[in-house]
Amino acid sequence: MGIRPAMNRLRYPEKFVLISLLFLLPLVVTMGFMVAEQNVRIRFAQQEIAGATYLRALNEVYLATLLHRHEVLRALTLGITVEALPHTRQRVEQSMAALRPLQATYGARLQTSELFEQIETGWADLRDDDMRGSALDGYDRYQQLIVDQRMLIATVGDNSNLILDPDLDSYYMMDAVLLRLPEAQELMARILLINENLVPQEHRIADRRTEIIMQLSLLRANSERLQRNLATSYAHTNWTALEALLEPEVQHYLSLVDTMLRAYQAAATEQGRLLGTRELVDLGQAALEAADQLSAATSPALETLLTMRINALQQRQGFTILFSLLLLVLAYATGIRLMRSISGPLNELLRATQRLAAGDLSVQVQTSGQSEVAMVGHAFNQMAQEIRANRDLLEQRVIERTHELANSARAAEEARIAAEEARATAEEATRAKSIFLANMSHELRTPLNAIIGYAEMLEDEAADFGYDDFTPDLAKIRVAGRQLLALINDVLDISKIEAGRMELHLDRFALNTMIGDVVSTITPLAEQNGNRLLVRGDTSGTLYNDLTRLRQSLLNLLSNAAKFTANGKITLEIENQNINSIEYLCLRVHDTGIGIDSEKIGQLFREFTQGDSSTTRKYGGTGLGLVLSRRFCQMMGGDIIVSSTLGEGSTFTIVVPREVRPEDAVAHLVASSDAAPDGPERGxxxxxxxxxxxxxxxxxxxxxxxxxxxxxxxxxxxxxxxxxxxxxxxxxxxxxxxxxxxxxxxxxxxxxxxxxxxxxxxxxxxxxxxxxxxxxxxxxxxxxxxxxxxxxxxxxCTSDVEASEEQPAILVIEDDPTTREILCRTLDQAGWKTREAANGRLGLSAVAEARPRLILLDLMMPELDGFGFLNELRSQPDYIDIPVIVVTAMDLTHEDRVMLTTSAQRIMQKGAYERDQLLGEVRTLVATYARHDQRER
Structure with missing residues (x-):
């Protein structure tokens, strides 16, 4: 089958659409993406060149500062006049002068202005009076300046994209310029200071010989790493002259470093050898200058590699654009040829149509073949013939039909628009309500967390320091805060149910255990009003239900019975009923209290209402308990039934399935018998x-x-x-x-x-x-x-580990200063060491600085929230086993809990935990982690 017959079977609009899609759209999109990607890579490399240029001058400032510090400390420590001091001071000033124009050019792009101003200020202070104070003061001042310079080097590497360089040759060259050589210079400078006994005792980590051996080991590892990295760069570059250009400087540097290492190693380890000799000083300074020369050679080489990459990208971009233009020309030529193949018949048909429109009903079109144009010609001739016979009748029918279709289309379109608007309004309302619930949960619980936390700490401190008069008042504040938190939770639960965000968490549990917990909880409240609590019925077997919601509902009914009954009897009856082949559990609570008027029963399940207003005033309450309990039971596929006689008592009955169907709720799966739990194994x-x-x-x-x-x-x-x-x-x-x-x-x-x-x-x-x-x-x-x-x-499972491990540090990551202070003070008072961070980004830095044994983590934070922090933390193998306790005021969805289950060991809600509970969780997880760590070793 040929192309032309196949094309003739298509309609002409389809032909043009097909050709356009086949040639123009994919071409434009693909080439556009390619050119855009190449531009991004070019800008990336240009930013790296800016950073490399800046680093070349900054490294010279760094070396000059190290040399000048050495001479200043020699003068301050030995109390002598150092002839080289003016020379080294002038060298620092000249290198700073060379860096200032680069700062003016690249400072905004590299975000170095603040650090550069710190270095300028620090150097100005030292330059004006570099001999001020003791040797310790001088060491501290110069050490701060050197730390600022290293921080500026790291900032340039980060903000100029050098640290993210994608090519092996330039990446390992960057490693030499940005990391290895500055590190080697600092190691050499410290060895020289220790050699001449110029490091104050407060800043030493060991005796002179031991610390020299330690620093020599670090310098040797640095040199080996530098040599391997440069070899990798040579092996993966297209610049054949790179190795020949750099290798003389590299070998010169490595030779001087090796000589220095051997000389200092012998002086530090052999008996009778002296430290601080002129020979050792000269060897160290020669190696330091060789490092500066190698840095001066590798920096231009790095810039050349980046320039070569930009040139290659620009050349590739030119080929891409040229190829795109050639394809566009080809597509245009194909379209022109196709149009000419159909323009003749279409023009003839157009002229016949114009004559017909002018009233010439005798017009005929010459047709041949089976193409669409020929079919249109045949139809045109037939139409003209029909028009001649039935023109008047046809026009009338067309007018009527057109009117009907227009009305139908208009009505359908209006209905569709109205439905779309209604759906959009409903979805927006649902989203707004969900966002409001999440924000209100966080905003309400966060200040309550502070109130309750400070009340608990003040109550403990009042008891410790003997302020017994304050203890009852502080306890009232804490209890009132808990009551307010419970009220807020009830209001938020009602709102979540209405918004469709409340979820059931199904689990299998023993009925007798739940009943025992409820009875032990409610008995003191019942006895407070002189009531007797009786339990009747069969409590054997298990349920597959939401334990928390069911227990909350039963507790609410029993507490209402105890509240509205005095010197009477409260009976809890348990029985099973089979309804429509489904086994239901009936929990019937009967009391001999004040009862409810039959006309008021209908108001019981309305939000914020009770049987009548006078009852509310006398007995208190918000009117939310029964509403929540009934909503929970309805979510489980059951209900609450009430019957009451005023003055005689009331009966409330919970009816729920013993086995809730999983499709009706969010299942909470339990691990199998031999399955290991997520996180560190406690035992x-x-x-x-x-x-x-x-x-x-x-x-x-x-x-x-x-x-x-x-x-x-x-x-x-x-x-x-x-x-x-x-x-x-x-x-x-x-x-x-x-x-x-x-x-x-x-x-x-x-x-x-x-x-x-x-x-x-x-x-x-x-x-x-x-x-x-x-x-x-x-x-x-x-x-x-x-x-x-x-x-x-x-x-x-934990006692032996706790006895053998030193007390670990705990990292508290929380953006709210008040909450963070409460957590840290609580842990400090319990004897734990703490560190703190204000957001997830700072938390990651704190983990990198010193590995914590436990993390307390908030979820809603600026810059990097708790979810992002957990993703970053668990993506690093070294930190995957650090236990995490999530402390949050958010209302977590099922998806949030599933995600957190894989990363956090505990989830605690702000304000909803007791101080002792927090400390217990901390002790348990720290001991658990310690046991796990011992087993790994």
């Missing part, structure tokens, strides 16, 4: 229990605490897994099917390799004396208290 626990339910509950409880759990269902399997895994703690059931638990305990203690492992006995029977006599570390009675279990396991 390994072996659970020996033949009861699957008990084993599963122990496994889930310990896994959440960052422990790896290994399970065994028999005594023999437990002994085998203990020998294979060597766990930190063993939990052992006494009543095993295949063996007596006491026999297994005796076997564990008889094995020398297992005898030191702590064993916690789990049993229904209270046989503590038997367990301790056989060597058990501790004892728990079923049903197991989860908090007691976690406490015991944490004790035996």
């Amino acid at each position: 390994v626990v072996l659970v020996i229990d033949d009861d699957p339910v008990t084993s599963d509950l122990l496994q889930r409880t310990l896994t959440r605490e960052g422990l790896r759990v290994v399970t065994a269902i028999s005594g023999a399997e437990g002994l085998a897994r203990a020998r294979a895994e060597r766990p930190d703690v063993i939990t052992l059931d006494v009543l095993l099917r295949d063996a007596d638990g006491w026999q297994i305990l005796a076997a564990l203690k008889a094995d020398p390799e297992l005898a030191d492992i702590p064993v916690v006995m789990l049993t229904i029977l209270d046989e503590r004396s038997t367990g301790f006599s056989l060597g058990a570390a501790d004892y728990l009675t079923k049903p197991v208290d989860r908090r007691r279990l976690i406490e015991l396991v944490g004790r035996y």
Whole structure:
């Protein structure tokens, strides 16, 4: 099939669109991207040239300052007149004068103005009176000037793109100019100072000979690295003359450095050799000058390599543009030829159409072939014939039909526009509400965090210093802050539900454990009003539900019953119901309190209202508790049912599925039995229990605490897994099917390799004396208290590490000064060493300066937020195992929590944690990290 027949089958608009897309659009886009990319690389290299030019002059200032400092310290320390002092001072002044024009030219581009002004000011102070003060004062003043110059060198490297150079030849040449040679000059200068005993005692890190050996080792490593880097640059450059140009200077420098190293090494290590001889001084100064000569040779070579790269890019850009023009010409020629192939028939058709429009109904078009133009010609002739017969009727029908279509199209378009506007308005409202919730969560909780934190610290300090009169008032402030925080949380929860941002976190848990926690919490409140609390029903089995929301809802109902009942009875009934083949849990709370008028029951589930206004005034409350509880139950697929008689009491019933479907909520998955938790491993626990339910509950409880759990269902399997895994703690059931638990305990203690492992006995029977006599570390009675279990396991998993490790430093990263001060003071009072940073960027710098053992991290910060900090931190292998506690006022989404779970060990909400809770988390994670670090070593 030929091209021409295929083209004839296409319509003419399709032909032109096809040709345009095939030639013009891809060409323009592709070539545009190529040219833009080349321009970016050219500007990148030009910025590097500016930095290299600036560094050439700056390195001369740096060397001159090192030499001048040496002569000044010699004069101050030895109390003699140094003849070279005016010469070195003049050399610094001349090098500064050469740098000033470059600063005026490139200072704004390289962002060096502030540092340059510091150096100018520092040098002016030293130049006017460089012999002022003691030798220690002189050393400190010159050391600050040298530190500022090194910082300026680093700033030029960063802001001029030199540190990001993409080519191997120029990158390793940059490494020599920017890093290796300045570092070598500083090492040589310090060796010369130590050699002549010119370094004050306060700034020494060892005795003279030891420190000289240390500095010589660093200088030797520097020279080897410099030589390797230059060899790499030679091997990967297109500039064949580069090696021949630089190698004489390189060999001269390496030879002088090697001579210096051997001479100083012999003087420092051999008995009887003296330091401070003229020979050693001359060798050091010669090597220092050779470093300056090598820097003067490598800087122009770096600029030449960058210029060659720019020339190559510009040449490639020219070829790209030329090629683009050739393709455009070809496309134009093809279009012209195509147009000529169809212009003749189209012109003839156009003339016939004009005659028809003028009223000549006898016009005919000559047609041939099967192309679109020919088909149009046939249609035109037929149309002209029909027009002649039915012109009047056809025009009337066309007018009517056109009117109907116009009306329909107009109505459809108006409906579409209205729907789009409504959808956009709804989406914008949802986004605005979500943003408002996140901002309000942060803005409200941050000041509350300060109020509660300072109240806790002041309360502790008042107790410590004997100000007992202040302690009750401070406790009231702290309690009021907690109550305000709870109110804010309720309001935000209501808003999140309305905005569709509230999520369920499903988990499997034991019903009896939840009921026990709720009863232990509510009993003091019930007894406060003289009430009796009764619990009836079957609490066995497990639920797959949102434990936090369900417990909060039940606590709310029970606390309302205790509040509105005095000297009466509160009953909690638990039962199961099967509704439409779904098993539901019914938690019925009945009280003998004041009751509710039937006309007021409808107001119970409205926000910020109670049964009536007088009740609100007498009993207090915000009217949010029942609203939240009902919304939570509805999210779980259930509801709250209420019945009441005024003066006799009320009954509130929670009805929720025992198994909430995962598609209705955000699932919170639990790790498998032998899976290791994310982050540093706190320890390994072996659970020996033949009861699957008990084993599963122990496994889930310990896994959440960052422990790896290994399970065994028999005594023999437990002994085998203990020998294979060597766990930190063993939990052992006494009543095993295949063996007596006491026999297994005796076997564990008889094995020398297992005898030191702590064993916690789990049993229904209270046989503590038997367990301790056989060597058990501790004892728990079923049903197991989860908090007691976690406490015991944490004790035996971390105690040996905490005893052997020095107290680690803790890094606090928080942009709010008040919150940062509270955290640091809290940790300092507990005996921890702290450092602080105001944002994520400064936090990364602090981590690089000194590796912390633990990080407390805020999420919402300027420059670099907490999420960005975690990404940067975990991308570096050396820092991936540092434990992180997130302390934030944000309302985290499910996606935020999933992301943080892979990077942070704990997430704590500002204002929502107690001081002791924070310190407990810090101690646990620091000890955990220490154990992990010991195992790695």
